[in-house]
Amino acid sequence: MTAEVTTNHYLVLSFLLFTIGLFGILARRNLITVLMSIELVLNSVNLNFIAFSYQHSDLTGQVFAVFTITVAAGEAAVGLGILIALFRLRETTQLDSAAELKG
Amino acid sequence: MSGADLLFYAFAAAALLGAVLVVALRNPMYGAISLLGTFLAVAALFLLRHAEFLAIVQIFVYGGGIMVLFLFVIMLVNLHRLRETTKYDRQTPLAAVLGLVLVALFVTVFALASFGPPLARPEAFTAGAQGISGNSQAVAWLLYRDYLLPFEIASIFLLIAMIGAVVLGRRA
Numbered sequence: 104m105t106a107e108v109t110t111n112h113y114l115v116l117s118f119l120l121f122t123i124g125l126f127g128i129l130a131r132r133n134l135i136t137v138l139m140s141i142e143l144v145l146n147s148v149n150l151n152f153i154a155f156s157y158q159h160s161d162l163t164g165q166v167f168a169v170f171t172i173t174v175a176a177g178e179a180a181v182g183l184g185i186l187i188a189l190f191r192l193r194e195t196t197q198l199d200s201a202a203e204l205k206g
Numbered sequence: 207m208s209g210a211d212l213l214f215y216a217f218a219a220a221a222l223l224g225a226v227l228v229v230a231l232r233n234p235m236y237g238a239i240s241l242l243g244t245f246l247a248v249a250a251l252f253l254l255r256h257a258e259f260l261a262i263v264q265i266f267v268y269g270g271g272i273m274v275l276f277l278f279v280i281m282l283v284n285l286h287r288l289r290e291t292t293k294y295d296r297q298t299p300l301a302a303v304l305g306l307v308l309v310a311l312f313v314t315v316f317a318l319a320s321f322g323p324p325l326a327r328p329e330a331f332t333a334g335a336q337g338i339s340g341n342s343q344a345v346a347w348l349l350y351r352d353y354l355l356p357f358e359i360a361s362i363f364l365l366i367a368m369i370g371a372v373v374l375g376r377r378a
Contacts, residue, residue, distance in 0.1 A: 108214045110321045113255070116218045118312050120225050120244075122305045127229035129301035130294045135234040135280060139241050142272065143225050146248050149264075157255040158321055160330040165257050165341075166348050172260075172267050173360045177367030179272045183279045184374030190283045191377070198295070 113154030120147035134189065134196045138182045145175040214254055221247035238276045245269045256331040258341040 120143055127140030149168045156164025186196060193200040224244030228237045245268040252261040295301075331341050338344050349357055 107208070107323075108211045108254075110324060111316065112214065112218075113251070115312075115316065116221065116251075118308075119222055122308050123222070123225040123229055125308070126301050126305045129304065130298040131229065132295050133234060135276070135283075136228065136237055139228050139234070139237055139276065142241065142268070143228060143244065146244065146268070149260075150248060150251065153252050153255045153257045153260065156257065158324045160325040160327040162331060162344055162348050165260055165331075165345055166353055168257070168260055169263065169345070169349065170356060170360055172263060173364060176267055176272060177364055179275055180367050180371040181374065183275055184371040186279060187282065187375045196283055 110154045110158040113150055117147040117150035117154065120144075120150065132197050132199060134186050134198055134201075137198065138179065138186070141178065141182070142175060145171060145178075210254055214251065217247040217250045217254075220244075221251070234280050235277075238273065238280060241276070242269060242273050245273070256341065259345045 124140045124143030124147065127143065128137050131137055131140065149171050152164040152168040152171065156162065156168075189201055190196055221244045224240040224242075224247065227240035228244070231237045231240065245264060249261045249264040249269070252258075252264060332339065332344055338347055
């Protein structure tokens with residue numbers, strides 16, 4: 104059995120990054136950290152695209168990863184805009200303080 | 207084990223370490239710096255998979271743009287005045303259980319499925335049509351020929367996001 108790095112290695116790494124990011128999104132209370140965890144998740148998706156692009160020797164995966172990066176950039180801009188708005192309103196970045204719609 | 211494999215393990219470890227620190231550190235400023243480490247390690251992993259253009263885009267967009275955005279906002283909200291009473295939410299046990307379930311699911315799938323060795327035709331990443339040399343040109347060729355409509359939609363999306371961010375950040 105060779106120790107050569109295969110697509111599965113990349114999938115494991117990408118999956119671990121995804122799980123860490125998901126845990127951060129669900130568990131942390133600071134909105135800044137939650138947004139950074141979302142970036143981790145998007146990065147793990149990109150790793151998957153690149154791994155399968157290499158697996159099939161097909162450039163389409165790389166092109167799609169460009170679009171994922173675009174969405175990540177837009178998400179970061181709007182998310183941080185919301186954070187600034189929340190900070191103006193509540194003087195905090197804790198997510199618990201934004202529970203106005205709570206039933 | 208070849209040198210490329212060693213590089214994979216080194217950068218994978220760096221990426222995972224950075225990710226864990228992002229979630230674990232209390233101060234978002236330190237979290238942002240470790241996130242930068244993860245971005246750079248992932249860019250190196252792109253390089254190892256023949257995605258040279260994307261590696262540079264990753265460094266520019268994530269390491270440059272998004273990271274500067276995060277650092278600006280962290281300095282803007284002046285975290286020293288904020289007292290974070292507890293770092294983790296009430297639903298943390300639930301999140302941990304969900305993560306463990308996901309790990310179990312993936313281990314099962316991983317044990318069952320293997321994709322075998324990659325096709326590894328490096329010329330596919332550098333030469334699509336006639337006269338193309340280099341990964342950037344090959345990606346651009348595909349992007350502007352086959353995926354022109356998604357590309358234009360992405361530019362409209364960026365415009366909308368920019369307007370949205372400006373409106374949200376405006377002093378009411």
